[in-house]
Amino acid sequence: MADRVSTIDVRQRIGDMLNRVSLRHDEFIIERKGKALAALVPIERLEQMRRFARRHALDVMERQKGGAMTDDKAMKLAFEAQRWARRKPKSRAKAK
Numbered sequence: 001m002a003d004r005v006s007t008i009d010v011r012q013r014i015g016d017m018l019n020r021v022s023l024r025h026d027e028f029i030i031e032r033k034g035k036a037l038a039a040l041v042p043i044e045r046l047e048q049m050r051r052f053a054r055r056h057a058l059d060v061m062e063r064q065k066g067g068a069m070t071d072d073k074a075m076k077l078a079f080e081a082q083r084w085a086r087r088k089p090k091s092r093a094k095a096k
Contacts (some may be wrong), residue, residue: 002027002039010040 005028010017020026021042028040060077 002029002041004029004031004036006030007032007037 003026005013005017007030010028010030017026017028017040021028021040025042025044027042027045029036030038030040
């Protein structure tokens with residue numbers, strides 16, 4: 001589980017946090033005003049996420065081989081992926 005830290009904590013403890021990430025593979029979620037902004041993760045984790053994204057993209061392309069994807073379809077798919085990536089997670093309070 002990633003520790004949640006404020007941007008002020010990051011400014012004050014960046015050296016310690018980088019050591020923890022590189023040596024102990026700790027992960028941090030960096031927040032401002034209680035909202036997650038970024039993550040500080042080991043480079044191996046970032047590379048793993050990128051490999052997964054590439055593999056997923058290749059799977060989608062493989063499924064599309066049957067019919068050639070037009071530029072319009074490709075743009076629509078790209079915009080859908082962008083909207084999905086930027087969507088805000090629903091808060092648990094609203095779900096109740």
